Amino acid sequence: MKLTISILEDQPTEAEYLKTLLHKWSSQENCELEIAEYCSGEEFFTQNNTDTYKRFSVFFLDIQMKELSGLDVAKRLRKEGYTGPIIFLTAFREYVFHGYEVHALNYLLKPVKEEPLFLCLNEIANDISNSSYLYRNKQDIISIPYKDIITFSSSLHYIDILTVSEHYCQYATLNNIIEYLPQEFIRIHKSCIVNMAHIYKVTGSTIVLSNRMTTQIGRSYMKSVIAAFTAYSMRFDKA
Incomplete structure (x- = not known):
């Protein structure tokens, strides 16, 4: 490499x-x-x-x-x-x-x-090295690099996976998915998981993502999200 x-x-x-x-x-x-x-x-x-x-x-x-x-x-x-x-x-x-x-x-x-x-x-x-999420549907298994995934969001019994270039839909739940995701992924409200590597800005309860979309932090998640993102931003230097 x-x-x-x-x-x-x-x-x-x-x-x-x-x-x-x-x-x-x-x-x-x-x-x-x-x-x-x-x-x-x-x-x-x-x-x-x-x-x-x-x-x-x-x-x-x-x-x-x-x-x-x-x-x-x-x-x-x-x-x-x-x-x-x-x-x-x-x-x-x-x-x-x-x-x-x-x-x-x-x-x-x-x-x-x-x-x-x-x-x-x-x-x-x-x-x-392309550590990846395996997306499955009835026809395909696709390896999606975690670094390319921006959000996982839920709608009824389906999960929308938004990446830097594609959109996928999968039959699953956020509760099941988040157990297997790397630490840079954080739940910001009950229906959305965000990759902190794709957060550009946090203003109040609004998150601006790398694709310029915005999403809201749930009130009950606010303290944990801000703490996690601050720790993520300084995670390698604890001095």
Whole structure:
């Protein structure tokens, strides 16, 4: 397996240290890396275009760069069609809440620690290896990558499965399905399960999803959903 990584970091020592850890992880996991390094958002966008963004498996973005901040870069990447993981590098934990609007995978606090970084990379590698949900109907069995599933929602005795590109309908119940889903899936009300990796923003009781659809958090689920999503956003860095 190969990961193509883009690092935008304006502090050379920070960038070098991150690359050292990345190469250590790749050696342990027998994963090939291709790393492109940029000292600013301006440099990145000068050297790349919308056709080349998609080749990157993951972006590591320093939030506090001089002109274009990491948040500015992430917003432009999302606007121009990049859907892969974005990881912010920051010295300030409070920046986590700004990531909702750009669908950030995670925040790593500086100086980056080996354990949270490796956990983050393992999750990305696992997603790329296509861990999947098996959808069954009378004619077919289809393997759907979990990373592509946005929501499961119930209607009478059927479940609608919404993905980034398709829609499926299955005879099942949410109670049965949620027992077998990965931890990034959370029930937000009695008739809907959401993949937290596809949450762009939470405003009050409204969730904005990666496809720009909105859904509501049930009143009795509110506290658990907010707690779970906050923990998910910071799951690799507990310091």
